[in-house]
Amino acid sequence: MKTIAFITLLALISVLGLNAQDSISISGYARNYTGVLTKDPGNFSIVQNTFNLNFSGQTSKVGFKVNPYLYHYFDRKLEIGLREAWLDLYAGNFDFRIGKQQIIWGKADGVFITDVVSPKDLREFLLPDFDEIRTGVTAFKGNYRFGNSTLEAVWSPVFSPTIMPEAGSVWEPQIDFPVVPAWDNSTATITPSIENSEVFLRYSLMASAFDFELVGAYFFYDDPALHLTKQIDPISMQLTGLTVRPEYHRVTMAGGSFSAPVGPFILRGEGAFYSGRHFQTAAPEYSDATVEKDNLHYMAGIDYSIGGFKLSTQFIQEHVLDYEEGIRNEKFDNTMTFLVKKDFFREQLWLEVFAYVGLNESDALIRPKVTYSFADGFEIIGGANLFTGQTGRFGQYDENDMLFLKFKYSF
Numbered sequence: 001m002k003t004i005a006f007i008t009l010l011a012l013i014s015v016l017g018l019n020a021q022d023s024i025s026i027s028g029y030a031r032n033y034t035g036v037l038t039k040d041p042g043n044f045s046i047v048q049n050t051f052n053l054n055f056s057g058q059t060s061k062v063g064f065k066v067n068p069y070l071y072h073y074f075d076r077k078l079e080i081g082l083r084e085a086w087l088d089l090y091a092g093n094f095d096f097r098i099g100k101q102q103i104i105w106g107k108a109d110g111v112f113i114t115d116v117v118s119p120k121d122l123r124e125f126l127l128p129d130f131d132e133i134r135t136g137v138t139a140f141k142g143n144y145r146f147g148n149s150t151l152e153a154v155w156s157p158v159f160s161p162t163i164m165p166e167a168g169s170v171w172e173p174q175i176d177f178p179v180v181p182a183w184d185n186s187t188a189t190i191t192p193s194i195e196n197s198e199v200f201l202r203y204s205l206m207a208s209a210f211d212f213e214l215v216g217a218y219f220f221y222d223d224p225a226l227h228l229t230k231q232i233d234p235i236s237m238q239l240t241g242l243t244v245r246p247e248y249h250r251v252t253m254a255g256g257s258f259s260a261p262v263g264p265f266i267l268r269g270e271g272a273f274y275s276g277r278h279f280q281t282a283a284p285e286y287s288d289a290t291v292e293k294d295n296l297h298y299m300a301g302i303d304y305s306i307g308g309f310k311l312s313t314q315f316i317q318e319h320v321l322d323y324e325e326g327i328r329n330e331k332f333d334n335t336m337t338f339l340v341k342k343d344f345f346r347e348q349l350w351l352e353v354f355a356y357v358g359l360n361e362s363d364a365l366i367r368p369k370v371t372y373s374f375a376d377g378f379e380i381i382g383g384a385n386l387f388t389g390q391t392g393r394f395g396q397y398d399e400n401d402m403l404f405l406k407f408k409y410s411f
Helices: 002-023
Strands: 024-037 044-058 062-073 079-091 094-101 137-146 149-156 198-206 211-220 225-232 239-247 250-262 265-280 290-306 309-320 332-344 349-358 363-375 378-388 402-410
Antiparallel strands (some): 044 062, 062 079, 137 149, 198 211, 225 239, 265 290, 290 309, 309 332, 332 349, 378 402
């Protein structure tokens, strides 16, 4: 049924495009993406064929975009989806966007700090392109522009959580339960209602010497807290069972970001205060293994170009306020990122290395990549995803080192 609907949608939009001639723009790409694990040679980590389309159009009063996509895998069902489908309305200094949309906030690269409107698809961890990691959210967005400033308000009537890896996936997070748990999903969904809707606000200024954003939000945190119920034998006092109940909790966020050129450098910063986060804890006084704490999340970054090389680094820290012993997160979680990028032959060949480094656990994800523009619109992309360490956000995937090759045609 989904396949028939997808083909019908493409046919309908194509006919409309032919009738509208130049008023509708059609673009997209076809891609093959193959990854092989290095520590278990011959085993594929991914074989994916992608077909992505963008239909868009705009007049002085209205605009629209529809972005259907198709993922074909060798080991799972055909996936057909709609990344974006929205309608724009323009009225003087006001514009309104209604429908499923990706909304991007903040200045950080590869890190989500104030970028909280669009949920994430983490089924392949942080390896896909970020326009594929971010998923569309159904929302009503309004902008009011005055001078170099913009006020933006977003209301999302339907909560969309982070999409996590399936059980058994090589990207399933490692959670150390003392016994095999039973799962209670009674609180794992949020019923769509006015009461359960989400609100996001942003003020942004684009000046000649700098730009910055101030943001605020009241929303459900996209990752669930895992509430635990233990079954204890009353005689031996030994643990006999464990029930895990995922639940999404409301948080309030306030923060901002900026970027500014200073001589040959570009300085970037971003920070957010979260109230109402739930953290996992092993402390015995918390019967369900979670504790509510406020926390800070912030980044300082610098970009520099020299001799055709683009260099960038960021320091990211997450701080749990009013910290107590037993919380599984550390009081200060420190991460750095590094980027080196250079083009050759008039942007026909690109060499790039991007790395996440976890300072607390001495783990890392290192991503060297080569992109060759073989012909107009056709790219060959080869690289590796290399994990180091034994524990931590990246070290837990130490067995997942992979080499990959992509063939991509954009039109």
